[in-house]
Amino acid sequence: MGQRDRRYEVSEAAWRVIVREGLDRTSMRAIAHELACTTGVVTHYFRDKQDLILFALHQVTQALLQGMRAVQQQPLGCDRLVAMLLTFLPLDTKQRDILKVWVAFLGYAVGRPELMAEHQRSAGELRALVMAELQALQGAQYLRADLDPAVEANALLALVNGLGLDSLIQAQCLNLEQQQQVVQRYVERLQ
Amino acid sequence: MGQRDRRYEVSEAAWRVIVREGLDRTSMRAIAHELACTTGVVTHYFRDKQDLILFALHQVTQALLQGMRAVQQQPLGCDRLVAMLLTFLPLDTKQRDILKVWVAFLGYAVGRPELMAEHQRSAGELRALVMAELQALQGAQYLRADLDPAVEANALLALVNGLGLDSLIQAQCLNLEQQQQVVQRYVERLQ
DNA sequence: TTTGTTACATAACAACTGTTATAAGGCAAG
DNA sequence: CTTGCCTTATAACAGTTGTTATGTAACAAA
Numbered sequence: 001m002g003q004r005d006r007r008y009e010v011s012e013a014a015w016r017v018i019v020r021e022g023l024d025r026t027s028m029r030a031i032a033h034e035l036a037c038t039t040g041v042v043t044h045y046f047r048d049k050q051d052l053i054l055f056a057l058h059q060v061t062q063a064l065l066q067g068m069r070a071v072q073q074q075p076l077g078c079d080r081l082v083a084m085l086l087t088f089l090p091l092d093t094k095q096r097d098i099l100k101v102w103v104a105f106l107g108y109a110v111g112r113p114e115l116m117a118e119h120q121r122s123a124g125e126l127r128a129l130v131m132a133e134l135q136a137l138q139g140a141q142y143l144r145a146d147l148d149p150a151v152e153a154n155a156l157l158a159l160v161n162g163l164g165l166d167s168l169i170q171a172q173c174l175n176l177e178q179q180q181q182v183v184q185r186y187v188e189r190l191q
Numbered sequence: 192m193g194q195r196d197r198r199y200e201v202s203e204a205a206w207r208v209i210v211r212e213g214l215d216r217t218s219m220r221a222i223a224h225e226l227a228c229t230t231g232v233v234t235h236y237f238r239d240k241q242d243l244i245l246f247a248l249h250q251v252t253q254a255l256l257q258g259m260r261a262v263q264q265q266p267l268g269c270d271r272l273v274a275m276l277l278t279f280l281p282l283d284t285k286q287r288d289i290l291k292v293w294v295a296f297l298g299y300a301v302g303r304p305e306l307m308a309e310h311q312r313s314a315g316e317l318r319a320l321v322m323a324e325l326q327a328l329q330g331a332q333y334l335r336a337d338l339d340p341a342v343e344a345n346a347l348l349a350l351v352n353g354l355g356l357d358s359l360i361q362a363q364c365l366n367l368e369q370q371q372q373v374v375q376r377y378v379e380r381l382q
Numbered sequence: 383t384t385t386g387t388t389a390c391a392t393a394a395c396a397a398c399t400g401t402t403a404t405a406a407g408g409c410a411a412g
Numbered sequence: 413c414t415t416g417c418c419t420t421a422t423a424a425c426a427g428t429t430g431t432t433a434t435g436t437a438a439c440a441a442a
Contacts, residue, residue, distance in 0.1 A: 003418085022302030024215050027399065039400095040420050049400060100301050106360075107298015110291050111213030116360060123362035154365045155373045158353025159346070165356075166349055169297075169307060171314035174345050182346045189380055194388085218429065230430095231390045240430060 007045050010035060011056045018056075019097050023104040054118065057105050061122040063098050064088070068129050078142055078187055081133050085183050088160040090167050091176055099164050127153050143190050152190060159186060198236050201226060202247045209247075210288050214295040245309065248296050252313040254289050255279070259320050269333055269378055272324050276374050279351040281358050282367055290355050318344050334381050343381060350377060 013035040017026045028049060032039045046052040067087040074080045090096035109115035131153040137143045160183060166173040174182065204226040208217045219240060223230045237243040258278040265271045281287035300306035322344040328334045351374060357364040365373065 006419090018302065020302055022300075023298065025302070028401090029399085038421050040422075043401075044419065104298045104301040106356075107214065107295045107301075109213075110295040110298075110359075111209065111211055111216070119360045120362050123357065123360050123364075127362065151365060151369055151373065154357060154369075155350070155354075158357055158373075159350050160353070161356060162349025162351070162353035163346075165297075165352060166314065166345060168301075169310045169314050171311050171318065173314075174342060178342055178345075182342065182349075186377075197389090219431090220429085229391050231392075234431075235389065 003045070006041075007055065008059075010042055010045050010052070011059055014052060014056050015059075015097065015101055018104050019100050023108050053105075053108075053115075056101070057115070057118055057122075060098060060102050060105065061125065064102075064122075065125060065129070067095070068126065076136060076140060076142075078137065078191065081130075081137060082180075082184055082187050084130065084133060085156055085160045085187075086180060088157075088164050089176065089179055090164055096168070099168055103165070103168060123157075127157060130157060147190060156183075156186065159183065194236070197232075198246070199250075201233055201236050201243070202250055205243060205247050206250075206288065206292055209295050210291050214299050244296075244299075244306075247292070248306070248309055248313075251289060251293050251296065252316065255293075255313075255317060256320070258286070259317065267327060267331060267333075269328065269382065272321075272328060273371075273375055273378050275321065275324060276347055276351045276378075277371060279348075279355050280367065280370055281355055287359070290359055294356070294359060314348075318348060321348060338381060347374075347377065350374065 010031065014026060014031045017030050017034050021030065028039045028042050031052075032042050035041065042052070046055065064087070068084050071080060071083040071087065074083060087095075088099075090099045105115070106119060109119055131149045134143065134149040134152055138145060138147075138149065163174070163179045163182065167176075167179070173179075201222065205217060205222045208221050208225050212221065219230045219233050222243075223233050226232065233243070237246065255278070259275050262271060262274040262278065265274060278286070279290075281290050296306070297310060300310055322340045325334065325340040325343055329336060329338075329340065354365070354370045354373065358367075358370070364370075
Protein backbone atom coordinates (compact mmCIF):
# COMPACT_ATOMS: atom_id res chain seq x y z
CA MET A 1 0.00 0.00 0.00
CA GLY A 2 1.66 3.18 -1.20
CA GLN A 3 1.56 6.52 0.52
CA ARG A 4 -0.82 7.78 -2.12
CA ASP A 5 -3.43 5.28 -1.01
CA ARG A 6 -2.93 6.27 2.60
CA ARG A 7 -3.69 9.87 1.74
CA TYR A 8 -6.90 8.78 0.10
CA GLU A 9 -7.80 6.73 3.15
CA VAL A 10 -7.42 9.75 5.40
CA SER A 11 -9.43 11.87 2.99
CA GLU A 12 -12.19 9.28 2.79
CA ALA A 13 -12.31 9.06 6.56
CA ALA A 14 -12.72 12.83 6.60
CA TRP A 15 -15.61 12.49 4.12
CA ARG A 16 -17.36 10.01 6.35
CA VAL A 17 -17.07 12.28 9.37
CA ILE A 18 -18.26 15.29 7.39
CA VAL A 19 -21.34 13.46 6.12
CA ARG A 20 -22.16 12.00 9.51
CA GLU A 21 -21.29 14.83 11.89
CA GLY A 22 -20.82 17.97 9.84
CA LEU A 23 -17.73 19.83 8.67
CA ASP A 24 -17.24 21.90 11.80
CA ARG A 25 -17.11 18.78 13.95
CA THR A 26 -14.59 17.19 11.63
CA SER A 27 -11.48 17.70 13.72
CA MET A 28 -8.14 16.04 13.30
CA ARG A 29 -8.92 13.79 16.22
CA ALA A 30 -12.32 12.86 14.82
CA ILE A 31 -10.78 11.89 11.50
CA ALA A 32 -8.11 9.84 13.23
CA HIS A 33 -10.75 8.11 15.33
CA GLU A 34 -12.74 7.33 12.18
CA LEU A 35 -9.64 5.79 10.66
CA ALA A 36 -9.00 3.90 13.91
CA CYS A 37 -5.60 5.41 14.43
CA THR A 38 -4.04 8.45 16.10
CA THR A 39 -3.63 12.00 14.89
CA GLY A 40 -0.03 11.19 14.07
CA VAL A 41 -1.19 9.56 10.85
CA VAL A 42 -3.24 12.56 9.80
CA THR A 43 -0.51 15.07 10.49
CA HIS A 44 2.01 12.85 8.74
CA TYR A 45 0.17 12.85 5.42
CA PHE A 46 -1.13 16.41 5.55
CA ARG A 47 0.83 19.49 6.45
CA ASP A 48 -2.14 21.54 7.58
CA LYS A 49 -5.80 21.05 8.13
CA GLN A 50 -6.27 23.40 5.22
CA ASP A 51 -4.11 21.05 3.20
CA LEU A 52 -6.44 18.20 4.07
CA ILE A 53 -9.55 20.26 3.35
CA LEU A 54 -8.25 21.31 -0.05
CA PHE A 55 -7.38 17.71 -0.90
CA ALA A 56 -10.83 16.49 0.12
CA LEU A 57 -12.47 19.30 -1.84
CA HIS A 58 -10.41 18.37 -4.86
CA GLN A 59 -11.64 14.82 -4.47
CA VAL A 60 -15.20 16.07 -4.72
CA THR A 61 -14.46 17.77 -8.00
CA GLN A 62 -12.74 14.68 -9.33
CA ALA A 63 -15.68 12.49 -8.34
CA LEU A 64 -18.11 14.76 -10.17
CA LEU A 65 -15.91 14.97 -13.25
CA GLN A 66 -15.40 11.22 -13.27
CA GLY A 67 -19.14 10.65 -13.20
CA MET A 68 -19.65 12.98 -16.13
CA ARG A 69 -16.83 11.52 -18.18
CA ALA A 70 -18.14 8.01 -17.60
CA VAL A 71 -21.30 8.74 -19.58
CA GLN A 72 -19.24 10.09 -22.46
CA GLN A 73 -18.76 6.46 -23.45
CA GLN A 74 -22.32 6.48 -24.70
CA PRO A 75 -23.01 7.46 -28.32
CA LEU A 76 -23.53 11.16 -28.93
CA GLY A 77 -27.11 12.30 -28.57
CA CYS A 78 -29.53 14.18 -26.38
CA ASP A 79 -29.84 11.16 -24.13
CA ARG A 80 -26.15 11.37 -23.38
CA LEU A 81 -26.51 15.02 -22.39
CA VAL A 82 -29.38 14.14 -20.09
CA ALA A 83 -27.42 11.26 -18.58
CA MET A 84 -24.48 13.59 -18.02
CA LEU A 85 -26.70 16.05 -16.19
CA LEU A 86 -28.35 13.39 -14.08
CA THR A 87 -24.90 12.66 -12.68
CA PHE A 88 -25.47 15.58 -10.32
CA LEU A 89 -28.66 14.20 -8.86
CA PRO A 90 -28.22 12.13 -5.69
CA LEU A 91 -29.67 8.88 -7.00
CA ASP A 92 -27.60 6.58 -4.82
CA THR A 93 -25.95 6.92 -1.44
CA LYS A 94 -22.53 7.63 -2.86
CA GLN A 95 -23.62 10.52 -5.06
CA ARG A 96 -25.71 11.74 -2.17
CA ASP A 97 -22.61 11.85 0.01
CA ILE A 98 -20.69 13.65 -2.70
CA LEU A 99 -23.38 16.30 -2.78
CA LYS A 100 -23.41 16.58 1.00
CA VAL A 101 -19.67 17.12 1.15
CA TRP A 102 -19.92 19.59 -1.71
CA VAL A 103 -22.59 21.62 0.07
CA ALA A 104 -20.68 21.49 3.35
CA PHE A 105 -17.58 22.84 1.62
CA LEU A 106 -19.54 25.51 -0.21
CA GLY A 107 -21.03 26.78 3.03
CA TYR A 108 -17.59 26.64 4.60
CA ALA A 109 -16.22 28.72 1.73
CA VAL A 110 -18.50 31.65 2.55
CA GLY A 111 -16.22 34.35 3.89
CA ARG A 112 -13.14 32.51 2.58
CA PRO A 113 -12.22 33.84 -0.85
CA GLU A 114 -9.43 31.34 -1.47
CA LEU A 115 -11.76 28.38 -0.94
CA MET A 116 -14.48 30.02 -2.98
CA ALA A 117 -11.94 30.35 -5.79
CA GLU A 118 -11.44 26.60 -5.63
CA HIS A 119 -15.18 26.10 -6.09
CA GLN A 120 -15.00 28.53 -8.98
CA ARG A 121 -12.37 26.45 -10.72
CA SER A 122 -14.34 23.30 -10.09
CA ALA A 123 -17.55 24.77 -11.46
CA GLY A 124 -15.63 26.06 -14.46
CA GLU A 125 -14.41 22.57 -15.39
CA LEU A 126 -17.89 21.10 -15.12
CA ARG A 127 -19.35 23.92 -17.18
CA ALA A 128 -16.72 23.43 -19.85
CA LEU A 129 -17.69 19.78 -20.18
CA VAL A 130 -21.39 20.54 -20.52
CA MET A 131 -20.69 23.37 -22.93
CA ALA A 132 -18.56 21.13 -25.13
CA GLU A 133 -21.36 18.59 -25.13
CA LEU A 134 -23.84 21.23 -26.20
CA GLN A 135 -21.58 22.41 -28.99
CA ALA A 136 -21.10 18.86 -30.20
CA LEU A 137 -24.85 18.34 -30.25
CA GLN A 138 -25.30 21.59 -32.09
CA GLY A 139 -22.72 20.57 -34.67
CA ALA A 140 -24.53 17.27 -35.22
CA GLN A 141 -27.83 19.12 -35.68
CA TYR A 142 -29.28 17.57 -32.55
CA LEU A 143 -29.92 20.99 -31.02
CA ARG A 144 -31.08 24.31 -32.37
CA ALA A 145 -28.34 26.46 -33.81
CA ASP A 146 -29.63 29.74 -32.42
CA LEU A 147 -29.01 29.00 -28.75
CA ASP A 148 -25.92 30.09 -26.86
CA PRO A 149 -24.02 27.07 -25.47
CA ALA A 150 -22.57 29.12 -22.63
CA VAL A 151 -25.96 30.33 -21.47
CA GLU A 152 -27.58 26.92 -21.76
CA ALA A 153 -24.72 25.15 -20.02
CA ASN A 154 -25.10 27.50 -17.08
CA ALA A 155 -28.86 27.15 -17.03
CA LEU A 156 -28.72 23.35 -17.17
CA LEU A 157 -26.13 23.11 -14.44
CA ALA A 158 -28.09 25.54 -12.30
CA LEU A 159 -31.19 23.44 -12.79
CA VAL A 160 -29.60 20.13 -11.78
CA ASN A 161 -27.71 21.81 -8.94
CA GLY A 162 -30.94 23.20 -7.60
CA LEU A 163 -32.73 19.90 -7.97
CA GLY A 164 -29.93 18.09 -6.18
CA LEU A 165 -29.99 20.61 -3.38
CA ASP A 166 -33.72 20.19 -2.93
CA SER A 167 -33.19 16.48 -2.70
CA LEU A 168 -30.62 17.00 0.03
CA ILE A 169 -32.97 19.18 2.02
CA GLN A 170 -35.64 16.59 1.38
CA ALA A 171 -38.16 19.36 1.06
CA GLN A 172 -40.96 16.94 0.23
CA CYS A 173 -39.56 17.51 -3.19
CA LEU A 174 -39.86 15.71 -6.45
CA ASN A 175 -38.81 12.10 -6.53
CA LEU A 176 -35.98 11.09 -8.81
CA GLU A 177 -38.28 10.14 -11.65
CA GLN A 178 -39.90 13.55 -11.61
CA GLN A 179 -36.54 15.27 -11.42
CA GLN A 180 -35.38 13.33 -14.44
CA GLN A 181 -38.50 14.35 -16.31
CA VAL A 182 -37.85 18.00 -15.54
CA VAL A 183 -34.34 17.78 -16.95
CA GLN A 184 -35.54 15.73 -19.90
CA ARG A 185 -38.20 18.26 -20.82
CA TYR A 186 -35.76 21.16 -20.55
CA VAL A 187 -33.41 19.43 -22.97
CA GLU A 188 -36.24 18.59 -25.34
CA ARG A 189 -37.02 22.28 -25.60
CA LEU A 190 -33.51 22.89 -26.87
CA GLN A 191 -34.08 20.59 -29.84
CA MET B 192 -35.69 50.42 22.03
CA GLY B 193 -37.46 47.21 23.07
CA GLN B 194 -35.84 43.89 23.75
CA ARG B 195 -37.17 42.57 20.46
CA ASP B 196 -35.08 45.10 18.56
CA ARG B 197 -32.01 44.20 20.56
CA ARG B 198 -32.42 40.58 19.57
CA TYR B 199 -32.51 41.64 15.94
CA GLU B 200 -29.40 43.72 16.44
CA VAL B 201 -27.51 40.74 17.77
CA SER B 202 -28.78 38.57 14.95
CA GLU B 203 -27.79 41.14 12.35
CA ALA B 204 -24.34 41.43 13.88
CA ALA B 205 -24.08 37.66 13.56
CA TRP B 206 -25.07 37.94 9.90
CA ARG B 207 -22.33 40.45 9.25
CA VAL B 208 -19.71 38.23 10.84
CA ILE B 209 -20.95 35.20 8.93
CA VAL B 210 -20.76 36.99 5.59
CA ARG B 211 -17.36 38.50 6.32
CA GLU B 212 -15.58 35.69 8.14
CA GLY B 213 -17.59 32.53 7.72
CA LEU B 214 -19.97 30.68 9.99
CA ASP B 215 -17.34 28.64 11.82
CA ARG B 216 -15.48 31.79 12.82
CA THR B 217 -18.69 33.36 14.08
CA SER B 218 -18.14 32.89 17.80
CA MET B 219 -20.00 34.55 20.63
CA ARG B 220 -17.06 36.85 21.17
CA ALA B 221 -16.84 37.74 17.48
CA ILE B 222 -20.53 38.67 17.42
CA ALA B 223 -20.14 40.76 20.57
CA HIS B 224 -17.13 42.51 19.07
CA GLU B 225 -19.10 43.23 15.91
CA LEU B 226 -21.85 44.77 18.04
CA ALA B 227 -19.22 46.70 19.98
CA CYS B 228 -20.19 45.20 23.31
CA THR B 229 -19.34 42.20 25.45
CA THR B 230 -20.57 38.63 25.34
CA GLY B 231 -22.88 39.43 28.21
CA VAL B 232 -25.30 41.02 25.75
CA VAL B 233 -25.31 37.99 23.49
CA THR B 234 -25.85 35.51 26.30
CA HIS B 235 -28.53 37.73 27.77
CA TYR B 236 -30.72 37.65 24.70
CA PHE B 237 -30.02 34.11 23.61
CA ARG B 238 -30.01 31.03 25.79
CA ASP B 239 -27.67 29.00 23.62
CA LYS B 240 -25.60 29.49 20.56
CA GLN B 241 -28.01 27.10 18.89
CA ASP B 242 -30.80 29.42 19.94
CA LEU B 243 -29.02 32.28 18.20
CA ILE B 244 -28.31 30.20 15.11
CA LEU B 245 -31.92 29.11 14.80
CA PHE B 246 -33.10 32.70 15.18
CA ALA B 247 -30.70 33.92 12.52
CA LEU B 248 -31.73 31.10 10.22
CA HIS B 249 -35.35 32.00 10.76
CA GLN B 250 -34.49 35.56 9.82
CA VAL B 251 -33.15 34.30 6.50
CA THR B 252 -36.44 32.57 5.75
CA GLN B 253 -38.41 35.67 6.70
CA ALA B 254 -36.24 37.84 4.49
CA LEU B 255 -36.83 35.56 1.52
CA LEU B 256 -40.57 35.34 2.17
CA GLN B 257 -40.82 39.09 2.59
CA GLY B 258 -39.14 39.65 -0.73
CA MET B 259 -41.54 37.30 -2.45
CA ARG B 260 -44.63 38.76 -0.81
CA ALA B 261 -43.56 42.27 -1.76
CA VAL B 262 -43.95 41.52 -5.45
CA GLN B 263 -47.43 40.16 -4.83
CA GLN B 264 -48.56 43.79 -4.85
CA GLN B 265 -48.15 43.74 -8.59
CA PRO B 266 -51.11 42.75 -10.75
CA LEU B 267 -51.44 39.04 -11.44
CA GLY B 268 -49.58 37.89 -14.51
CA CYS B 269 -46.56 36.00 -15.73
CA ASP B 270 -44.40 39.04 -15.10
CA ARG B 271 -45.31 38.84 -11.43
CA LEU B 272 -44.22 35.21 -11.30
CA VAL B 273 -40.93 36.10 -12.92
CA ALA B 274 -40.42 38.98 -10.51
CA MET B 275 -41.15 36.66 -7.61
CA LEU B 276 -38.54 34.20 -8.81
CA LEU B 277 -35.95 36.88 -9.42
CA THR B 278 -36.15 37.61 -5.70
CA PHE B 279 -33.78 34.72 -5.19
CA LEU B 280 -31.10 36.09 -7.45
CA PRO B 281 -28.43 38.19 -5.72
CA LEU B 282 -29.01 41.39 -7.62
CA ASP B 283 -27.98 43.74 -4.82
CA THR B 284 -25.64 43.44 -1.86
CA LYS B 285 -28.40 42.71 0.61
CA GLN B 286 -29.87 39.81 -1.31
CA ARG B 287 -26.36 38.61 -1.94
CA ASP B 288 -25.73 38.54 1.80
CA ILE B 289 -29.00 36.72 2.39
CA LEU B 290 -27.89 34.05 -0.05
CA LYS B 291 -24.47 33.81 1.54
CA VAL B 292 -25.93 33.29 4.98
CA TRP B 293 -28.39 30.80 3.56
CA VAL B 294 -25.62 28.77 1.94
CA ALA B 295 -23.49 28.94 5.07
CA PHE B 296 -26.37 27.59 7.14
CA LEU B 297 -27.16 24.89 4.61
CA GLY B 298 -23.59 23.64 4.67
CA TYR B 299 -23.65 23.81 8.44
CA ALA B 300 -26.83 21.72 8.45
CA VAL B 301 -25.07 18.78 6.78
CA GLY B 302 -24.86 16.10 9.44
CA ARG B 303 -27.37 17.96 11.65
CA PRO B 304 -30.85 16.60 11.01
CA GLU B 305 -32.64 19.12 13.23
CA LEU B 306 -31.15 22.06 11.33
CA MET B 307 -31.83 20.37 8.01
CA ALA B 308 -35.45 20.05 9.09
CA GLU B 309 -35.55 23.80 9.58
CA HIS B 310 -34.35 24.26 6.02
CA GLN B 311 -37.00 21.82 4.94
CA ARG B 312 -39.73 23.88 6.56
CA SER B 313 -38.33 27.05 5.03
CA ALA B 314 -38.18 25.54 1.56
CA GLY B 315 -41.71 24.24 2.00
CA GLU B 316 -43.07 27.72 2.67
CA LEU B 317 -41.35 29.19 -0.35
CA ARG B 318 -42.56 26.35 -2.54
CA ALA B 319 -46.12 26.84 -1.32
CA LEU B 320 -46.00 30.48 -2.36
CA VAL B 321 -44.72 29.71 -5.83
CA MET B 322 -47.18 26.86 -6.22
CA ALA B 323 -50.10 29.11 -5.25
CA GLU B 324 -48.91 31.63 -7.79
CA LEU B 325 -48.79 28.97 -10.48
CA GLN B 326 -52.29 27.79 -9.63
CA ALA B 327 -53.62 31.34 -9.72
CA LEU B 328 -52.04 31.84 -13.14
CA GLN B 329 -53.50 28.57 -14.30
CA GLY B 330 -56.94 29.60 -13.09
CA ALA B 331 -56.67 32.87 -14.98
CA GLN B 332 -55.67 31.01 -18.15
CA TYR B 333 -52.22 32.57 -18.14
CA LEU B 334 -50.56 29.17 -18.03
CA ARG B 335 -51.26 25.83 -19.63
CA ALA B 336 -53.75 23.70 -17.75
CA ASP B 337 -51.91 20.41 -18.29
CA LEU B 338 -48.86 21.17 -16.17
CA ASP B 339 -48.48 20.11 -12.56
CA PRO B 340 -48.03 23.14 -10.27
CA ALA B 341 -46.08 21.12 -7.72
CA VAL B 342 -43.56 19.90 -10.28
CA GLU B 343 -43.17 23.28 -11.91
CA ALA B 344 -42.81 25.09 -8.59
CA ASN B 345 -39.99 22.76 -7.65
CA ALA B 346 -38.34 23.09 -11.03
CA LEU B 347 -38.54 26.87 -10.99
CA LEU B 348 -37.19 27.15 -7.49
CA ALA B 349 -34.41 24.73 -8.32
CA LEU B 350 -33.52 26.83 -11.34
CA VAL B 351 -33.30 30.14 -9.50
CA ASN B 352 -31.54 28.51 -6.55
CA GLY B 353 -28.94 27.09 -8.88
CA LEU B 354 -28.52 30.39 -10.70
CA GLY B 355 -28.11 32.21 -7.41
CA LEU B 356 -25.54 29.72 -6.23
CA ASP B 357 -23.53 30.11 -9.41
CA SER B 358 -23.58 33.83 -8.86
CA LEU B 359 -22.21 33.34 -5.37
CA ILE B 360 -19.40 31.16 -6.63
CA GLN B 361 -18.85 33.74 -9.34
CA ALA B 362 -18.03 30.96 -11.73
CA GLN B 363 -17.60 33.38 -14.61
CA CYS B 364 -21.27 32.78 -14.81
CA LEU B 365 -24.10 34.56 -16.50
CA ASN B 366 -24.65 38.17 -15.60
CA LEU B 367 -27.92 39.18 -14.04
CA GLU B 368 -29.50 40.09 -17.34
CA GLN B 369 -28.74 36.67 -18.76
CA GLN B 370 -30.02 34.96 -15.62
CA GLN B 371 -33.26 36.91 -15.90
CA GLN B 372 -33.59 35.84 -19.51
CA VAL B 373 -33.17 32.19 -18.57
CA VAL B 374 -35.95 32.43 -16.01
CA GLN B 375 -38.11 34.46 -18.38
CA ARG B 376 -37.78 31.90 -21.15
CA TYR B 377 -38.58 29.02 -18.82
CA VAL B 378 -41.77 30.75 -17.74
CA GLU B 379 -42.70 31.54 -21.34
CA ARG B 380 -42.59 27.85 -22.10
CA LEU B 381 -45.25 27.29 -19.49
CA GLN B 382 -47.69 29.55 -21.27
C1' DT C 383 -35.78 56.25 49.43
C1' DT C 384 -36.32 51.51 48.85
C1' DT C 385 -37.00 47.69 45.96
C1' DG C 386 -36.84 44.91 42.03
C1' DT C 387 -36.17 44.23 37.38
C1' DT C 388 -33.66 44.84 33.14
C1' DA C 389 -29.24 45.39 30.73
C1' DC C 390 -24.67 44.83 30.42
C1' DA C 391 -19.75 43.76 31.97
C1' DT C 392 -16.31 40.74 33.77
C1' DA C 393 -14.16 36.72 34.79
C1' DA C 394 -13.46 32.05 35.25
C1' DC C 395 -14.49 27.31 33.88
C1' DA C 396 -13.64 22.93 31.42
C1' DA C 397 -13.56 21.20 26.93
C1' DC C 398 -11.79 21.25 22.58
C1' DT C 399 -9.04 23.04 18.73
C1' DG C 400 -4.67 22.77 15.36
C1' DT C 401 0.02 22.40 15.67
C1' DT C 402 4.46 20.68 16.97
C1' DA C 403 8.12 17.99 19.00
C1' DT C 404 9.71 13.72 20.40
C1' DA C 405 9.93 8.85 20.58
C1' DA C 406 9.18 4.19 19.39
C1' DG C 407 8.58 0.34 16.29
C1' DG C 408 8.86 -1.90 11.37
C1' DC C 409 11.60 -2.99 7.79
C1' DA C 410 14.59 -2.90 3.86
C1' DA C 411 19.64 -1.82 2.40
C1' DG C 412 24.26 -1.88 3.50
C1' DC D 413 23.90 -6.37 13.24
C1' DT D 414 23.59 -1.62 12.13
C1' DT D 415 21.99 2.15 9.79
C1' DG D 416 18.38 4.95 8.09
C1' DC D 417 13.84 5.82 6.46
C1' DC D 418 8.89 5.35 6.77
C1' DT D 419 5.05 5.03 9.66
C1' DT D 420 2.65 5.61 13.76
C1' DA D 421 1.98 6.91 18.67
C1' DT D 422 2.18 10.01 22.51
C1' DA D 423 2.24 14.11 24.78
C1' DA D 424 2.33 18.78 25.47
C1' DC D 425 1.57 23.53 23.82
C1' DA D 426 -1.10 27.86 23.46
C1' DG D 427 -5.26 29.47 21.79
C1' DT D 428 -10.27 29.40 21.27
C1' DT D 429 -14.65 27.74 22.17
C1' DG D 430 -19.54 27.82 24.68
C1' DT D 431 -21.25 28.23 29.05
C1' DT D 432 -22.03 29.93 33.63
C1' DA D 433 -21.77 32.67 37.76
C1' DT D 434 -21.25 36.93 39.77
C1' DG D 435 -21.02 41.90 39.95
C1' DT D 436 -22.74 46.42 38.75
C1' DA D 437 -25.00 50.09 37.02
C1' DA D 438 -29.66 52.21 35.23
C1' DC D 439 -34.16 52.97 35.97
C1' DA D 440 -39.07 52.44 36.95
C1' DA D 441 -42.50 51.25 40.68
C1' DA D 442 -43.70 51.28 45.33
